[in-house]
Amino acid sequence: MSENELHVSKIKNGTVIDHICGGYALDVIRILGITGKEPRVMTLAVNVPSKHFGVKDIVKIEDKLLSPQEVNRIALVAPHASINLIRNYTVVEKREVQLPKVIEGIVKCINPSCVSNSGEPVLSKFQVKNNDPLLLKCHYCGVTIEPPDILNQL
Ligand code: CTP
Numbered sequence: 001m002s003e004n005e006l007h008v009s010k011i012k013n014g015t016v017i018d019h020i021c022g023g024y025a026l027d028v029i030r031i032l033g034i035t036g037k038e039p040r041v042m043t044l045a046v047n048v049p050s051k052h053f054g055v056k057d058i059v060k061i062e063d064k065l066l067s068p069q070e071v072n073r074i075a076l077v078a079p080h081a082s083i084n085l086i087r088n089y090t091v092v093e094k095r096e097v098q099l100p101k102v103i104e105g106i107v108k109c110i111n112p113s114c115v116s117n118s119g120e121p122v123l124s125k126f127q128v129k130n131n132d133p134l135l136l137k138c139h140y141c142g143v144t145i146e147p148p149d150i151l152n153q154l
């Protein structure tokens with residue numbers, strides 16, 4: 001590493017969420033319900049240089065494992081993220097997040113007259129039309145929704 005490169009400390013045990021699109025780290029930690037008030041060490045790097053993406057964000061959370069549901073939500077805001085599991089300073093598992101083709105029950109339709117908003121027991125359901133930028137199409141009413149309306153709900 002040259003003296004011009006960024007150095008962010010390695011962690012001992014926990015999760016490193018790498019290759020988050022620049023500017024989305026704070027959304028990722030909000031999705032995880034982390035406020036910063038927990039007694040947990042966390043490192044954020046925002047808009048740092050990246051070989052592949054120009055700039056990227058990194059979130060390192062000590063002593064935390066992510067559930068599959070948390071990984072699915074992260075995929076909605078960080079479609080290229082990799083999730084690294086760290087044990088005793090070593091990467092023991094590396095997974096790319098993967099957005100499913102269909103998203104059920106996470107995001108609500110923005111159309112007030114959609115059947116999924118009618119009070120009936122109908123779970124929201126969207127087809128993923130595009131990953132980046134994210135474009136979701138409601139299975140029931142066909143309305144499409146984009147990042148601002150999706151981020152608001154996560
Ligand atoms: N990392 C960490 N603490 C460790 C080990 C790794 O914080 N004890 C971080 C690294 O800084 C990096 C990420 O976890 O952000 C993945 O580590 P590694 O696979 O070693 O890095 P790369 O080869 O650069 O990863 P990739 O191929 O996914 O770009």
Ligand code: ZN
Nearest residue numbers: 109114138141
């Ligand atoms: Zn709808």
